[in-house]
Amino acid sequence: MPVLPLSGETFDVTVPVVVIGAGACGLTAALMVADAGVEVLVLERDAVPQGSTALSSGMIPACETRIQAAAGVSDSIEIMTADILSKAHGETDEDMVRTIVAESGPTIDWLVDQHAIELTLVEGFLYPNHRELRMHAPVSRTGADLIGNFSQAAETAGIDIMTEAQVVDLYADDHGMIGGLRLLRPDGTNEKLGCKALILACNGFGGNPEMLARLIPEMTDANYFGHMGNQGEAITWGEELGAATADLGAYQGHGSVAHPHGILISWALMMRGGIQVNREGKRFSNEHLGYSEQGRIVTAQPGSIAWNIFDQRIYDGGLDFEDFRQAIKSDAIRRADTLDDLVAITDLPKDDLLATMADIAALAAGQGKDEFGRDFTTMPGLEAPYYAVKVTGSLFHTQGGLKVNDQAQVMREDGRVLPNLFAGGGAARGVSGPSDWGYLSGNGLLTAVTLGRMAGRAAARLCNGDA
Template sequence: MAIVPYTHTTEFDAHLPLLIIGGGACGLVAALAAQEAGIELAVLERDALPRGSTAMSSGFIPAANTRFQKALGVNDTPAEMAADIQRKNGHEADPAIVDVLATRSGPVIEWLAEQHRLPFELVEGFLYPGHTHLRMHATPRRTGEELMGALLGAVETAGVDILTQARVVDLHVDDARRVRGVTLERPDGSRETIGCDALILACNGYGGNPELVDRHIPSLKHALYYGHEGNQGDALLWGQAMGVSTKDLGACQGHGSLATPHQTLISWAVMMQGGIQVNVQGARFSNEHGGYSEQAAKVLAQPDKIAWNVFDERIHASMLAFEDYRNAFEAGAVRRFERLNEMAAGLNLPLAALENTFAAMEQHADQKTVDTFGRRFEPSLLLAPPYYAIRVTGALFHTQGGLEINPQARVLTPQGQALPNLFAAGGAARGVSGSSDSGYLSGNGLLSAVVLGAVAGESAAALLNLKLHSGVLP
């Protein structure tokens, strides 16, 4: 991976006005937006089939003031969504970017649904941690794999060109830090060069690069990485080599509920509907309503680096609406017990400690008090037999820090100036989750990928259309 100096003698094998590196949700949405504006482009994807980390996610995208919300009587506004994002990250994110994400979220979701036939639905039944309204939008099966399939169908219908098995290894950059083209490598080692007038980095973060994770997120250096292996920090490394501004490199999305050894994501809906996590000593160790991202490090701090998700028949029945949960159930990850003593014996947990855990929850619910971790227990959500349990561990899903951008998704210098023709979105760009794992509000990853992807595509198209009319790039 390198920055190659561009000179006027440099020749490329081909040329396109716009190139997009990365074929996940971010890159595909950017391509749809730019092509709709009349721009000729190509998406460069390292894999044989575009999937990215999106396909490994739950596929939930938060959005405010959508027709899907209004149809179900949910009154939400971009201002409330922005406030929720900033409250969770401790007001560490760039307010201008937060405002863009919140304001554009609804229109982008409706554009994808109406113009490109993505079958979005509003997820009902529970609020994810930190959200004050129901605003998660997902496809019917509630999987990122289904979301990616819908996006791939949309780009195919739109006629977007995707070059697969095309791993970008070099950026050709001139003295003004204008990207002039890329070198891509094929699986057989052969290389091609493509010139461009603008470039969008949609190649996510550095979660798959152990050296960078150890440097920037040491608390999760031993966490299982549950993201795309191609997230090696290419955008970050290119940006640093070009001398651009980077921010919040310690930010990430972890998850404290990855079934192990099955490696299946268990939705945090289990916790939000009344579930708990206990360690091998039969004790709770945190407020499970604080957020699933910061929960990853808390689970990893427990003996054997595991916990048990404990819930009941009511929650189990509701979770069957999630395909990932059904997969975990069919794989044998979900265990059922008629009584606490059976669960203690079956999971090798000390019965007295488990009974004390349940007694404490009942006491807090009865007395309407808050436990030592800050959680309240509603009597209607207390767990009742039969019980269910899933063995889980903490995982790193993706990083949230990256290249600093302005509200048009243009990459900035440390002095705050926009580079001539470089854009970044999704995990390649600085997100809105603050500086650590605790600022991640549910859905921030796909929010940045999808909404900033659309913004980057529109902004790059506006720049290129200006060139078309004036003859030069500004």
Template sequence: MPILPADHAFDVSVPVLVIGAGACGLCAALTAKEGGAEVMVLERDETPTGSSTLSTCLIPAATTRLQRDAGIEDTPERLAADLIAKAKNQSDPEMARWVAEASGPTVDWLMDSVGLPLMLITEFKYPGQSEYRLHSSPNRTGSELMAGLLEAAGRAGIDIATSAHVTGLYGDRATGRVSGARITRPDGRTEDIGCGALILACNGYGGNPEMVREFVPEMADALYFGHAGNKGDAVKWGLDLGAAVKDMASYQGHGTVTHPHGTLLFYGVMTEGGFLVNLAGRRFSNEARGYSEQAVDVIAQSGHVAWAIYDEGAHRIGVKFKDYRDGMEVGAMKSAETIEGVAGITGLPLDALRKTFSDVEALHDAHGEDEWGRDFTACDVLEPPYYAVRVTGALFHTQGGLVVDRHARVLREDGSALPNLFAGGGAARGLSGPSRWGYLSGNGLLTATTLGRLAGRAAAELVKEKADAEA
């Protein structure tokens, strides 16, 4: 991933160049185009998908039109406070505030300008979200999000070059200014494209085993559930150009990927009163802290698996998620009318399972926290039929990355901005603090969409200022 000499003569040049056609890159490109700049997106895959397609499309945002219509009084300050609290005050609080501020207008824009039929989720709250503020598509899939963004890009006449793997940037290490990108085609041919501003939207390093081993060693041997093409290129280029990176050990994990089926089990089954047991039939963690930190706890159990136990109420919410229905189709969900039945379908030891059920039931009336810090008093006691799903932990995406400011400009260690380099989504440092436990549900698409918007707007302004100055 070299930095090539900046003074290259390019046959083709565009004002704004975006690397990566996921949610961040497409939000950035659409916004740059709205801002009056010509823009081109470079995508390594034949068809743009990215982790954005794999996602559940849960996008947190405060003060959206949908929230107002539902009578929900939320504020950017409350969202920022939740983000900061989940990251135990170890993220950048200013960034949490300006991202939260931009989140509501971004979701309104996704609906009104992009045309996405988003809806507000009011059936459950994920851990740490103090208000109903997760927005999603009708079937709660990233493929619906991506289809809407790609359609809007088509309407706007944005060029998306696919099978265009960016294998080098043209730039000046002394100034940090970039002048273009080299792409390598599947047959090995290379092409060079110049630019006035460059937006890195090529996500993090979850798909790069060496980088995961270096920065996130606790997940080095875990299943990677994100997009394989996210190899950490943004971080590598940024570092070569003098940029600062932060929170490189931070990531989104997930503790309920069905095993061996490999579908995503909607985590609301836990917040609705469900719990996880190991193969000995015993609980081992506070399932209500969040799904990200749960990944290592599940992986630490015998066989690296656990059973998620929940009931019909949670199941009814789950079926609204396509991922959940996919799990049902491949037989990941099992159900039984009695605890004995659950032991039968899972092979878990009956006595231990009976004790776990009765301990959890007692915790509902106990008015306090259990030994792992979970308080069950707000949930209903599980009612038959019960559901049981075997799960494992996985790495979804990394949250460390390039440090950016409120215009998504990439910063150096001393806080100064590189002249014409922007980053968003998984390419940028997120809001989850230094480790696995700071990820508040939706942090991935929150920064993919809002930083994409901010980067697109600032890049368009930058190239316009330059064009005006030269006119």
């Protein structure tokens, strides 16, 4: 995946703006470029645009949106910025967080109003550390519907998406100005294409074992639940061009993937009162701190598994999620009418599990303090019938990447920008700090759509000669 010298190269076809990757970031960027009246081409390695976006729950956090206002939610740029910074322990770029958050509301309004992306406010519970209802998602809560909507919007806007087009090399001059690229077709043939501006929307390196071993060794053997096309080219190309990178050890994990079924079990279950116990029938963490760090914590439990335990009220809430309905169909979720049945269906040590259930009942009744610091008094205690699902921890996507400025321009180590290179989504540095504990739910799609829009706007401006 090298960056090759531009000098002497000619391109039969030159497109003003080329976007690499047709996930949420790439398609948002392309919609923005098209809105500005500039020709854009999206190159996608897969036969159908999907990416990690299609695997997601489609939850995009944003504040001061019209959808929030209609639901009477009073959120603000200040509150959302503070929530992201507090989850990342302040170990991220505060100015970029503020810029991204300020862009979030207008981005959602624009996607919904101008491009018919169907989003609704997710109500009924708050994800860890979010102080307001601000998740905007398709009714099904699936990324499959989200990417389907984006693809439809791109088609309506007349945007060309060239599929089965894997970009392998970039051509750049001595100043880091990108002049074109080479793409590989499934039959082994190559094509070259010129461009005036390039947007990297090809996500991070979760699917690349070599990069994982080097940059996030603790997750080398983890179950990777993201898209295999996330091979880290943006970082490789960027580094060759002298771009700055940051937080390459950062990632989003998840502590609740049904095992062995491989179905995401929403963390909404935990936020509504569910608990996780290990093979010893004991709780091992504060489930309300965040699902990302819980990926590592669950993986460290005996056998790398945990059981999510919840009740009918929580089960009924879970039915809002397509993944949860799939888990029911796959028999991943088991029902128990009594505590004895719960012991039987999970095969967990009886005394320990019953002691755990008694402990959380007391905590819900306001008696005592949880040893892990969770407040159980905000939700009703668990009542029969109970439900249980065996889960494991996973790596969902990487959060480190190319440093970009407030126009999504890729920056060099010395703070100057590369002339015509932009990045967003998982290709760019996220807002989650240096590790897995800084990921506030939705940081992934947040930076995909906001940086995508900023990149599209700036790339179009460059081509229009306004930059």
